[in-house]
Amino acid sequence: MDDRSRLDRWDRRTDLPLGVASLVFLGSYAVHVLDPELPSAVHAILLSLTYATWAMFAVDYAVRWRLSHEGPGFVRRHWLDTVVLLLPLLRPVRVVRTYEAMLRRHGEPRMGLHARVAAYSALSIALLGFAGSLAVYQAERSAPDATIRTFGDSLWWTCETLTTVGYGDFVPVTAMGRIIAVGLMACGLALLGTVTGSFSSFLLQRFSLGAEERRPPEK
Template sequence: MDVDDGTGRLLHWEQRMELPLLMASLVFLTGYSFVVLAHDAVWRELGLAVLLLTWLAFGLDYAVRLRLSGEGPRFVRTHWLDTVVLVLPLLRPLRVVRVYTAVQRHRGGPRLSLHARVIAYAGLSACLLGYSAALAVYHDEHTAPGATIRTFGDASWWAAETLTTVGYGDMTPVTARGRAIAVGLMVCGLALLGAVTGSFSAGLLQVFAGEEEKEPPAG
């Protein structure tokens, strides 16, 4: 298969699948919410079935793009975010970030500036990661001996203070998996905070530089 032809097919497939995969991501998160929060066994089983179906959809998409790319095993490295999303289901809602630009394009409106897009991406990622982490931690912690995170409200508060790097310490995970989630959330929080502050600072510098250029020369 010709390389250019393969690349064109891959791009065409990705463009066609962007919005369906966005919906699948949100459906996955909804299914996981039922698994964790529902008290009725029927709803939990329904949520589990939704998880399996959406996971199958992502796996099929990944397999098709792997074949269309013609890269072979190198595809795993060059598309590392998709690989991580496939292995770690709770990160699947991060695909929303990937389709954000496509949604703007389909609306036909003006594109946001680079700095505004970075801030929007980071904010969207923070909300999705925070909710996913709260679900995962609540799932592991609320029945653990000596746990301080007993309700989903506790888990949401913990996720907010951890993601923003505040860390009051009033609630802490006691299980190994809960602590692993906490480490990942702290790393993500620092990365998102750095992206937002860096982009905001760069945007301000760009504005100030433009104002200086508009000023008439002295004398």
């Protein structure tokens, strides 16, 4: 069995467990951030779950690197996996990859390509926005001059940032909050650009088909 087959088998076996791990990570982190009044033992369990899922992704990354036999080039060729490993904020987006893999196992998805791109991009934006809101809220709520004091404020700020509106009513003041803001800006531009490009391509195809249907047949 060649290395490519082994890597494909590993991906098929780990897609679902890592997708579940992404949801566990998001759920445990959300409860840890949103309910600080819980007993310390409960917070310890939540943090243990968070770090355990992180360890799962680290093991998956190491195994895929070894099976690829690409050496340091693996980091460059699989840069998205590297970013997801280093930035917990992006880990819930793994659910989208798991969903796509499950659809492929059960045959061709019923939705067209453009609809799937738009749907997966919307799901990615929702997961990224929720995780980003949690991270910013945790970083900002205790800062002396913070304007983001509640989770509702954080959600509103995240919507402004992802859509590149930026009213300026809420602004992160901590270094971690601003780092998260830069990441959300970049991801928001990329994901919204994907949706816009897919929709534009869909319209061009529809107009092209309409023009061909109205064209008189050649003699």
